[in-house]
Amino acid sequence: MEETCLDDGPAGNFERATLEIANVDPVKPATESADDTSKRNSASRNVCNVPFKHIDVHTFFTDRNEVVERAINDCTEKLIKENDDELVGSWLLTEISLWDTEKERLVLLSTKALYSVKYDFISLKILDFNRISISLLDTIVAGELIYPPASLAPRLSGLAEGVSSIINCAVRQEWSSVTGCSNFTQFESRKRHMPGIRLLWNRGQPLPLIKKWNPFAKDIPWLTYASHPLFWYKAGTEIVKTRFDIEAFHTTLKSLLSHECNVVNMPIIIENYCGLGALVHNRNGLGFFKIRGKVSF
Known part of the structure; x- marks a missing residue:
């Protein structure tokens, strides 16, 4: 052996x-x-917490880098250089209105002012813009976007997400998965879980009720921004993703603020108590220029 x-x-x-x-x-x-x-897994956890969970990034006209570059150059020529100013940075962000509707905005930051531009990425032209002098800003609030405790918006969002999951399973003919999709966790309240910043120039004065409850009021003395949805989905280098990042915008903005401007870190309250209109608007991305079959807007 x-x-x-x-x-x-x-x-x-x-x-x-x-x-x-x-x-x-x-x-x-x-x-x-x-x-x-x-x-x-980390990316999927982030994606679950952002708007437009099941979006197709290719439906965004801004998914093409050359479109954003052209828009930035166009706005720089027409808005900044004509005012004898100098561009410091440019971003494509989500602006959140007083009524919690999300809108795609091209944000240009110059040495003198901030420009929030509504740009038509289909016909490539400026539709409207808001110019805020840097010297007017008295408070910058940075933190997580939250709803008031009594708000129904998170509950309605969870309900819409649960119904959407069941419908998606049925459409894909995953009948065996419908039972799994219909568990109660799908219907839980959905918070935003998103960082944002709010720029204020109201000198601490509350908004008059006539403006607060007027959906057509435009002269609101603050702006609220969050990252663009493409920040979580856009493939590419960090430089490309920075263009959609609220943190990058916040860092650059702080370097231009005067010593009199207060920078506060605290949650940003979105005063949306019912939110049916905002829910429909935001889930369908009506504030973004997207391809929607034969109709694009």
Whole structure:
């Protein structure tokens, strides 16, 4: 038996060496796969907490970089250079109105003012803009966007998400998954879980009721911004994603503020108590220029 083992020893050792080499090589890919999985899981957690959870990024006209670049150049020529000013930075962000409706805005920051531009990314022209002098800003609030405790908006959002999940399962003919899609967790209240910033120039004065409850009021003394939905979905370098990032905008803006301007870190309350109109508007992305079948707006 010992003699047999000696004869078979080299072959056995060679086979074990071969197996060890084969097992060593996949270690790195396995590690990379684990890292990639962790990143994907982290990204999926973020995506679940942002607006337009099931969006197709290719439906956004701004998904094409050359379109955004052209819009920035157009607005710089017509709004900034004509006022003998200098561009500091430019972003594509989501502006949240007093009534909690999300709108796509091109934000240009110059040494003297901030421009919030409603730009038609289909016909490539400026539709409207709001110019706020940097010297007018008295308070900058940065923090998570939240609703008041008595607001129905998170509950309605959870209800809409649950119904949408059931419909999607049925449409895809995943009848066996409908039961799983209809569990109660799908209908839980949905918070925004998004950071934002609010720029105020009201000197601490409350908004008059005649403006607060007027959906057509435009001279609201503050602006609220969040990251553009493409920030979570856009593929590319960090430089490309920075264009849609509220944090990058906040950092640049702080460098231009005067010492008199207060910078506060606290939650930003979106005073939306019922929110049916905002829910329909935001879930369908009506404030963004997207491809919608034969109709695009």
